Amino acid sequence: DSGVTQTPKHLITATGQRVTLRCSPRSGDLSVYWYQQSLDQGLQFLIQYYNGEERAKGNILERFSAQQFPDLHSELNLSSLELGDSALYFCASSVGVGGHYGYTFGSGTRLTVV
Amino acid sequence: GQNIDQPTEMTATEGAIVQINCTYQTSGFNGLFWYQQHAGEAPTFLSYNVLDGLEEKGRFSSFLSRSKGYSYLLLKELQMKDSASYLCAVRGNTGTASKLTFGTGTRL
Numbered sequence: 001d002s003g004v005t006q007t008p009k010h011l012i013t014a015t016g017q018r019v020t021l022r023c024s025p026r027s028g029d030l031s032v033y034w035y036q037q038s039l040d041q042g043l044q045f046l047i048q049y050y051n052g053e054e055r056a057k058g059n060i061l062e063r064f065s066a067q068q069f070p071d072l073h074s075e076l077n078l079s080s081l082e083l084g085d086s087a088l089y090f091c092a093s094s095v096g097v098g099g100h101y102g103y104t105f106g107s108g109t110r111l112t113v114v
Numbered sequence: 115g116q117n118i119d120q121p122t123e124m125t126a127t128e129g130a131i132v133q134i135n136c137t138y139q140t141s142g143f144n145g146l147f148w149y150q151q152h153a154g155e156a157p158t159f160l161s162y163n164v165l166d167g168l169e170e171k172g173r174f175s176s177f178l179s180r181s182k183g184y185s186y187l188l189l190k191e192l193q194m195k196d197s198a199s200y201l202c203a204v205r206g207n208t209g210t211a212s213k214l215t216f217g218t219g220t221r222l
Contacts, residue, residue, distance in 0.1 A: 002156065033213060042218035043157070043201065056213045090156060094212065102147055103214065105156035 006091050006106035018079040021109045023091030031094045032074040038087040081113045116140040118217035120202050134187045134220045136202030148176050148187045149201040
């Protein structure tokens, strides 16, 4: 157990629907990052939050949004889902920004859009 | 922007040594990371380099040359459990935003 909790582990939904993925960072970590990993693709950065504020944004689609709450957990909302959104979605956390702070990843949410 | 290249796949035998190379081009640099990822699982942290040279950690070592935009991960005494993808990631110099940009990974 890495200490980063993601729920649900698996999600199957239909095209056009909306889903919410949840992430609880490791205790003491203030930064949360969301990544998408499609089949045989690398990890694509979506968005970063630090202590409740958005800090960096990648190529996140307008249909996707995220937020970090006062208790530091984060949610990634995916709407108007398309078949191509099927992927593993990882959340990662780190205690700070910069320096040697690597990420600790959660076990991911596998999203299948049918 | 950032561009990270690493071989797609490598093959080695148990007990051998393998070197996985990574080259990067980045507008800023604030550290290079290596992660291991077993199929369908979360990546796990292996090593971090920010200064030139070699960092050794048991059977794993990582090397960095900032002037060449080059790193490698060296795995010694290979074991079956080392079969995984190895991801090279770079942190750009983006102030308080510390996101990592990952390569597509090398499947070993």
